[in-house]
């Protein structure tokens with residue numbers, strides 16, 4: 001005899017739903033803008049940290065931000081195509097990027113190496129390109145090494161004098177700003193100050209100097225300079241854990257089936273969990289392909305009928321099983337997988353903890369197959 005005593009299919013397939021709440025993004029933007037005298041750039045890379053780049057951009061611009069930041073030029077061009085006219089900076093592009101398109105779309109570009117600058121200068125139709133020179137202030141990632149900085153500044157200045165480009169910004173990025181006491185913050189600030197001085201000696205007079213992302217914006221005014229680049233904070237993530245910010249995502253899905261099983265029933269691949277006694281199992285149509293990390297198996301919880309319930313067994317690609325104990329639930333009932341946490345549901349921080357990762361990775365991985373819904377907003381929400 002089968003272990004399942006009963007199985008009921010959901011009356012109709014309702015997709016998983018990822019809901020974005022612009023009011024939360026608006027509140028976060030206002031909180032951040034109130035903490036600095038600098039210009040706020042809303043960083044909307046990776047589709048606005050999975051929340052929708054245009055939604056986050058419009059909401060942030062209506063609530064104190066005046067600039068937009070992205071990594072690739074393609075992301076910047078998509079913002080322009082959506083009708084956004086605010087200044088946009090794109091900071092990560094290959095040497096062979098479409099520099100002409102950047103200038104045509106009015107997108108500022110960060111330049112972190114002489115090779116990039118030479119490629120830009122060798123491209124026709126790039127007169128007037130707006131450039132932010134990027135100094136590596138401790139990441140060993142993007143940005144020019146200090147040994148290459150002076151020649152980068154001088155070359156940029158010569159191109160500026162010829163009318164080819166305008167250096168409008170100088171930027172750095174701090175590697176350890178989530179920990180305000182980390183010595184790399186001092187090193188980074190010091191190196192940036194040196195870089196600003198060297199640029200000045202080369203004759204550059206950019207209007208913007210920027211070093212801080214979310215964590216430094218919230219913890220260290222000395223890093224603010226004229227502009228702060230804030231991404232995570234807009235969507236409720238404070239890497240410094242000093243400021244309560246609002247989560248803006250809710251992920252729900254209906255139970256697609258409910259079954260009663262006997263004690264001793266192994267659940268899912270490899271039977272990593274066995275029912276200790278008779279219990280009721282619910283089936284969720286969400287798995288690691290939807291952004292629920294498989295590594296969270298055995299730890300993650302969801303909310304069914306207002307109660308936290310554990311996911312049991314291994315999270316599959318498309319499915320996960322929730323243990324409902326002796327409670328009943330009907331197929332079609334909505335399960336909250338994560339949300340802002342205001343009703344006891346797990347948050348992106350909980351999921352990050354269960355997965356040994358950052359909330360950033362949770363939000364950018366979620367919902368490839370979910371229906372996306374953006375809540376309506378009052379006048380301050382969406383521009």
Ligand SMILES: *Cc1c(COP(=O)(O)O)cnc(C)c1O
Nearest residue numbers: 043173213214229230231232233
């Ligand atoms: C992603 C990124 C930011 C935004 O960082 P948050 O911590 O998400 O605010 C700022 N600057 C650079 C260079 C980035 O790559």
